[in-house]
Amino acid sequence: MSTGSAAGGAGRGATDGARKYILGVDLGGTNIVVGAMSADGAEQYAMHSTPTRAELGADGVVARIVDMLEKSIAETQAKTGATRSDFLGVGIGSPGPLDREKGLVIVTPNLGWRDFPLRDRVGNGVKLPATLDNDANCATLGEWWIGAAKGAQHVVGITIGTGIGGGLILNGRLYHGANDVAGEVGHATIDSTGRRCGCGNYGCLEAYASGPAIAERAREALAGGEPSKMPQMVGGDLSRITAATVYAAAKEDDELANHVVRETARFLGTGIANLLNIFNPEVVVLAGGVTQAGDQLFEPLRAEVRRRAFKPAVDICRIVPGALHGNAGVVGAIATFAQHHGIA
Amino acid sequence: MSTGSAAGGAGRGATDGARKYILGVDLGGTNIVVGAMSADGAEQYAMHSTPTRAELGADGVVARIVDMLEKSIAETQAKTGATRSDFLGVGIGSPGPLDREKGLVIVTPNLGWRDFPLRDRVGNGVKLPATLDNDANCATLGEWWIGAAKGAQHVVGITIGTGIGGGLILNGRLYHGANDVAGEVGHATIDSTGRRCGCGNYGCLEAYASGPAIAERAREALAGGEPSKMPQMVGGDLSRITAATVYAAAKEDDELANHVVRETARFLGTGIANLLNIFNPEVVVLAGGVTQAGDQLFEPLRAEVRRRAFKPAVDICRIVPGALHGNAGVVGAIATFAQHHGIA
Numbered sequence: 013m014s015t016g017s018a019a020g021g022a023g024r025g026a027t028d029g030a031r032k033y034i035l036g037v038d039l040g041g042t043n044i045v046v047g048a049m050s051a052d053g054a055e056q057y058a059m060h061s062t063p064t065r066a067e068l069g070a071d072g073v074v075a076r077i078v079d080m081l082e083k084s085i086a087e088t089q090a091k092t093g094a095t096r097s098d099f100l101g102v103g104i105g106s107p108g109p110l111d112r113e114k115g116l117v118i119v120t121p122n123l124g125w126r127d128f129p130l131r132d133r134v135g136n137g138v139k140l141p142a143t144l145d146n147d148a149n150c151a152t153l154g155e156w157w158i159g160a161a162k163g164a165q166h167v168v169g170i171t172i173g174t175g176i177g178g179g180l181i182l183n184g185r186l187y188h189g190a191n192d193v194a195g196e197v198g199h200a201t202i203d204s205t206g207r208r209c210g211c212g213n214y215g216c217l218e219a220y221a222s223g224p225a226i227a228e229r230a231r232e233a234l235a236g237g238e239p240s241k242m243p244q245m246v247g248g249d250l251s252r253i254t255a256a257t258v259y260a261a262a263k264e265d266d267e268l269a270n271h272v273v274r275e276t277a278r279f280l281g282t283g284i285a286n287l288l289n290i291f292n293p294e295v296v297v298l299a300g301g302v303t304q305a306g307d308q309l310f311e312p313l314r315a316e317v318r319r320r321a322f323k324p325a326v327d328i329c330r331i332v333p334g335a336l337h338g339n340a341g342v343v344g345a346i347a348t349f350a351q352h353h354g355i356a
Numbered sequence: 357m358s359t360g361s362a363a364g365g366a367g368r369g370a371t372d373g374a375r376k377y378i379l380g381v382d383l384g385g386t387n388i389v390v391g392a393m394s395a396d397g398a399e400q401y402a403m404h405s406t407p408t409r410a411e412l413g414a415d416g417v418v419a420r421i422v423d424m425l426e427k428s429i430a431e432t433q434a435k436t437g438a439t440r441s442d443f444l445g446v447g448i449g450s451p452g453p454l455d456r457e458k459g460l461v462i463v464t465p466n467l468g469w470r471d472f473p474l475r476d477r478v479g480n481g482v483k484l485p486a487t488l489d490n491d492a493n494c495a496t497l498g499e500w501w502i503g504a505a506k507g508a509q510h511v512v513g514i515t516i517g518t519g520i521g522g523g524l525i526l527n528g529r530l531y532h533g534a535n536d537v538a539g540e541v542g543h544a545t546i547d548s549t550g551r552r553c554g555c556g557n558y559g560c561l562e563a564y565a566s567g568p569a570i571a572e573r574a575r576e577a578l579a580g581g582e583p584s585k586m587p588q589m590v591g592g593d594l595s596r597i598t599a600a601t602v603y604a605a606a607k608e609d610d611e612l613a614n615h616v617v618r619e620t621a622r623f624l625g626t627g628i629a630n631l632l633n634i635f636n637p638e639v640v641v642l643a644g645g646v647t648q649a650g651d652q653l654f655e656p657l658r659a660e661v662r663r664r665a666f667k668p669a670v671d672i673c674r675i676v677p678g679a680l681h682g683n684a685g686v687v688g689a690i691a692t693f694a695q696h697h698g699i700a
């Protein structure tokens with residue numbers, strides 16, 4: 013996490029009276045990222061990450077978030093001379109499903125919360141208006157606002173981690189669908205009789221290309237007995253293989269790991285080709301650990317998309333890694349607040 | 357084709373001076389449908405279908421369209437007392453791919469046209485402004501305007517015939533994507549290593565559930581030697597089996613035909629579940645011959661969607677047959693003109 017603009021002092025003091033700021037929270041099962049930005053998206057301030065400590069329960073986690081926000085306000089004020097009234101509000105990104113209208117976290121398996129009024133609890137805590145949106149939507153909007161999809165009207169964001177989440181930007185705005193389910197691109201079937209997915213469906217993209225699915229496929233490949241550095245990398249305990257093990261081995265030209273990465277590219281390429289034919293975006297932004305595999309992933313992935321999707325849809329679309337890395341969620345949470353209030 | 361409102365005379369004459377009308381054209385490889393509607397979508401006039409006669413070439417077909425439009429104007433005037441200046445323009449639906457902005461048909465294999473300026477040729481022919489959009493988009497917008505998806509904000513339309521076309525309505529407007537490819541729901545892969553599709557991809561929904569694919573699967577099933585009425589229905593010539601043969605046999609409880617319809621429902625259900633998870637629509641409208649199979653199709657199809665898609669997305673979504681049948685395209689062409697001009 014960076015602390016944002018080194019030029020933060022440029023606008024300090026009385027000359028900056030009109031500048032407004034928005035705070036952001038990216039709540040994850042493992043870490044919370046909090047920060048502030050100028051409302052025009054030009055400057056970042058006080059971006060910090062801290063462990064979530066889910067074991068503290070919802071009240072404890074909210075207290076940590078409010079504390080971090082207060083520190084973010086103070087740090088931003090110190091850099092810019094902003095007054096408290098220059099902070100317009102807080103955008104919050106959270107794992108879903110959510111009730112955006114009521115500001116509720118309906119259920120988050122990682123945190124163990126149910127119907128928790130996260131938006132109002134955080135907003136009341138810092139006495140500022142707040143908005144709540146899905147974490148994958150936020151990450152996509154962040155890349156659209158100031159990242160790899162800046163300037164595009166139609167964007168698909170795909171975040172690959174423990175699961176595969178997604179966000180859709182249509183005509184320059186986040187698209188939520190009829191009841192906020194839209195964008196679940198990880199739960200589109202690419203093999204109707206394929207692997208069982210955690211969601212109950214069969215053959216979902218997530219069942220092939222999420223982090224745990226990549227690790228599982230690596231273990232399956234190793235069971236064939238082919239030589240690989242991976243067993244040695246995990247001290248012989250194959251259960252310790254993660255997607256990161258696979259990328260690291262692939263970087264060292266481990267043939268089996270390369271094979272798993274190419275397969276991952278093929279699965280992702282199939283899912284993305286579907287999105288090109290259905291949704292015809294200008295940019296597909298991929299985020300998450302899998303993008304560490306770099307061209308080893310992106311080149312075969314783009315080839316698979318070219319092989320499958322309509323040429324005009326392929327020709328107009330860039331398929332790129334995200335530019336904001338761990339900050340995409342918090343930047344996007346700030347952008348959702350800005351968009352909700354007609355600023356972005 | 358009906359000639360529209362029997363109450364067409366209600367608004368006749370001087371009291372109807374403010375009422376405006378829009379003309380529509382639904383151009384297909386086999387038939388042209390032309391008609392007029394009141395600009396508010398309330399009344400239909402002079403809806404007529406005539407063979408396209410593609411062998412006349414583009415000029416000959418345009419002459420037929422212009423002639424039909426003139427007859428439609430005259431017939432509507434006779435019923436309503438409208439003046440020529442009460443006709444605002446013409447919406448045209450055509451097989452694609454199109455360049456909507458320039459009004460060009462880029463290529464239509466069925467008609468043999470290339471880069472043909474259909475919009476302006478028709479508009480100039482009747483001296484009225486004209487718009488051009490994809491036929492599947494038009495059919496979807498027609499169902500949204502006055503049909504099975506009326507009142508919904510987010511709609512997926514799927515038209516099943518020789519191919520599987522689609523249209524998306526998001527936030528109450530047709531969604532075209534970055535360069536008009538959006539909505540090709542028939543070319544989303546449901547089995548990544550599956551049947552080769554005419555588009556070059558593998559395992560597209562169209563390769564399983566289009567009319568010709570349904571007929572092909574029926575022939576494959578018959579090759580297993582199971583008893584069925586279908587061979588007799590086509591005089592023993594299996595090459596004459598069409599999707600309509602399958603629906604007719606299923607209606608008579610032919611077990612093999614029932615099996616093919618259930619399989620079709622499963623394939624369509626898989627593709628539609630993906631669209632629910634990605635787009636979270638309020639309504640999915642199915643049109644085309646396959647809907648003749650009625651509940652025999654829709655019940656297992658809905659069950660497959662329930663089995664695969666996220667529950668909140670399933671709970672909010674109706675999956676229904678179209679209400680406008682052969683008129684969806686021309687009604688939707690009229691609606692695209694209305695929407696383009698800020699009326700609908």
